[in-house]
Amino acid sequence: MPAERSLDHAARRRRLRADQARQLADLLRHQILSGAFPTGVLPLEHTLAADYRASRNTVRQALDLLRGERLVERQPGVGTVVVAEKYPHGLDRLQGLAETLHEHGTVTNEVRTVGPVPAPAPVAHRLGLPEHTDVLYIERLRRLGGLPLSLDLTYIPLDIGSALLGCDLENTDVFRLLEQQTGQPLGHAEITLEAVNADAHSAAVLQAPRGAAVLMLERLTHLGDGRPVDLEFIRFRGDRITMSGLLRRSL
């Protein structure tokens, strides 16, 4: 059955090329994110092919993958240029956004909603409050260099939160305000990270395509004395943030 065999062969070749393109794309993604192309222009296709011992077709397919992630674009007469900048959010220490990104620019917050709401059961439970106690709810669209970075939904017990109503929420991390208001440092936070596809409305708010990959961070932050004071649900645009940290084998 030579026809069938050659079909098999073609399918295997396509799979092999797709696998090699993914390998190459992962290496180039790392190079892009770590600033290995300071001019913002990637080497020419034939240079990449030689450097990575890959075929031109594999190189093209790898660049297609990175274009699909909105990391690069092809510019006529220039080549493949880096168009996205992803910012490194630290995973080693509990920090607010402005704090962790201070080297990369200024974080500004558009306060979409702020005010007391009755705490739904899961919020009350996690903040250690009786059900339906009022809590301060804050919804902020956070920008770095003017571009949307994250959409943050925040719940804070009202005895602490009410003082935040008069504060400069547009330009200050909630973490900093909590420490100012309570006069004590924050202690720790339990975090959960997920990758989700942005629903239409969240995508529109974040100025990202519908279905864009979002890095979702849920974080319950405690004061130094252990009291839970800040429950947040944060949607980071996947094309604008990375989370970096160090893990150890033994604790």
Next chain:
Amino acid sequence: MPAERSLDHAARRRRLRADQARQLADLLRHQILSGAFPTGVLPLEHTLAADYRASRNTVRQALDLLRGERLVERQPGVGTVVVAEKYPHGLDRLQGLAETLHEHGTVTNEVRTVGPVPAPAPVAHRLGLPEHTDVLYIERLRRLGGLPLSLDLTYIPLDIGSALLGCDLENTDVFRLLEQQTGQPLGHAEITLEAVNADAHSAAVLQAPRGAAVLMLERLTHLGDGRPVDLEFIRFRGDRITMSGLLRRSL
């Protein structure tokens, strides 16, 4: 201009409802992932509406968001049921997949590729090897309970890696094999997490829809003596994994 004003009003109402649906969806997502619905069936819409002081329309829209994330489905005669199970991958300690998920089932690995390849420059550089030195390349599709969980691309220096060729890669974490082969515990790893949309080929391998959100983990693991021994690029299906950990304010 009453027509324009009423349009404004309608647009504001839609935005408000979309915002409230997101709030509710985030709370329900947490409940679902933390096992708050042990029967696997969510409360009825009117119960949720009462519990969360939301309108029925907001509840429906919130459930739509969770359906969009493939967390729940509507089953006629039953209601809204949980269909996804997300597994918690620890972010506090450096662990292999089988190790971190041992309470949740058995991890099996389909080895798609294994063998020596000349290390591309960024791989050689990060593993502290001369360029184009051969390294062991392993590509595995990892399953939990038979369902694809992640696609892992791994580079290991050949002096350590060659011994892995005779090992049971189908059923054993590479971390465990590295510790067995080198006779020393692993030390630490630098990790980077991103959310990306799966390209068509990766989606097909992971049996996820094209464009599905993927949690991408890049990890460079070092032996206890500091030597880098394992560079990995891991694509986790976003609908099957969460990363959880604890952050502290002061180091």
